Amino acid sequence: MGRSIPAKQSPARPKTTAKRGPNKSGSRKKKSNGKGGKNEPKNLLRDALLLLLEWGGLSVIGMGAMVLLLGHFGNRFSGTDVFGSLLPFGIGIFGFIIAATLLLSGWKRLRRLLKLWSPILPAGLVAAVTLTLLCMIPGNTFTKAFGYYRTLVGGKEEASRMTLAHQVYAAYRRLGNGQVEKMIERAKPFDADIEDAAKVYDVDPDLLKGLAATESSYLPRKSEDGGHGLFQITQVPKQVQREVDGRFDVKSRDLGSSRYNAFLGAATLQHYLEEMNNDLFLGLLAYNIGPANGGLRFIMQQYGATDFVTIQPYLLKLPRDYPIRVLSYSLAFRIAREEGKVLAYEEGDNAMTIQSLGIPGL
CATH class of the missing domain: 1.10.530.10 (Lysozyme)
Incomplete structure (x- = not known):
């Protein structure tokens, strides 16, 4: 009856502190997760800017190609003859649509591969290609094509x-x-x-x-x-x-x-x-x-x-x-x-x- 020692040797405090430990570390993890969440808007802004640059470059390339090709097609096949003018012009437009579709499909696949290396690569490649084409195409060539294009559309x-x-x-x-x-x-x-x-x-x-x-x-x-x-x-x-x-x-x-x-x-x-x-x-x-x-x-x-x-x-x-x-x-x-x-x-x-x-x- 004199052995009441176990009650003294098993205090509740150590168990309480043991339970609080994980809670404190858990709260720290939540704080770190909160900090990580603040970086997400920056990533979204960066992604939006890259996407804008990419599609802006593709739009410039597409519109430029359309003006050049339609302008020269319109000048080359001007006239009312069905087989000498109208049909070749229609075939040229159809070919342009097919080529544009294939190029966009190919770009979609290439874009996935580039993003595996870096999210910046797709936009960077498009920007580089756009600037190269702008530098390579002579101004007079585009001026002529644009003139033909205006004649074609302006009536x-x-x-x-x-x-x-x-x-x-x-x-x-x-x-x-x-x-x-x-x-x-x-x-x-x-x-x-x-x-x-x-x-x-x-x-x-x-x-x-x-x-x-x-x-x-x-x-x-x-x-x-x-x-x-x-x-x-x-x-x-x-x-x-x-x-x-x-x-x-x-x-x-x-x-x-x-x-x-x-x-x-x-x-x-x-x-x-x-x-x-x-x-x-x-x-x-x-x-x-x-x-x-x-x-x-x-x-x-x-x-x-x-x-x-x-x-x-x-x-x-x-x-x-x-x-x-x-x-x-x-x-x-x-x-x-x-x-x-x-x-x-x-x-x-x-x-x-x-x-x-x-x-x-x-």
Whole structure:
């Protein structure tokens, strides 16, 4: 009966501490798991960026290939003959679709292998291939193909644009470098006013400079027919006059002021472009005719003409060469700004370079 020792030798505390040990370590594991969870958003962001880079590169390659192939197919097989044009073009498109499908299927398999090595490899390979192709394909080659592609898709509208464009290129060629360089030099004191006006009225500044060159040759004066200043302002639509006057105080509303004159010219051109549904040729023609006798809109209604194409037969009675002269000078200003000098159209590859720059406003 004297042996009560076992009760003393088996205290509950050691067992309690033994049970708490795993709980503490378990809580530590949960904390470490929590830290690991914080890294997951970073991995998701990285994966999203890599996927964006990969599919962006594939899209650039795909769109570029489509423009090149469709453009050249459209030019090579242009015509209405079934066996000589339409059928070969259709076969070419079908072949392009099959080739694109096979390449995407092959890329899907290759992508899995690359991801086993590193998740960065697929996006890196696509980016490298895209940059290599961009460097390897000559700019003129793509410009030609894009031109063919626009002709293929643009239809009537593109045909009108190309007709006008080549008239402008021919007029620019006739200008001569010496004449253009003098015009650009005379324009420099008025550049700031013209560019401000162009910005306010959302008109291409080179187009506006070409308009001033045609109207006054950058020799502001009052002409015999009543024109004033840089843009030879005569009659201005009433709503245009009110809008521009609202931007100037009474003392500044002087037609001899290059700034006021430039704002009137830009606002008037914008008005006629909107009236002619942004048809550049008709907008410039309307600017030249002005609001007298109902303006160009009334003339077109009288003839039953609706656009650049349908007005052509009646241009013997209208200043046909005016829009062409404006755009040839506008092109000269763009070339000088982009290339740092005036280029002779017929020398070397200048024709392709000039065409790639595009005609202001067109």
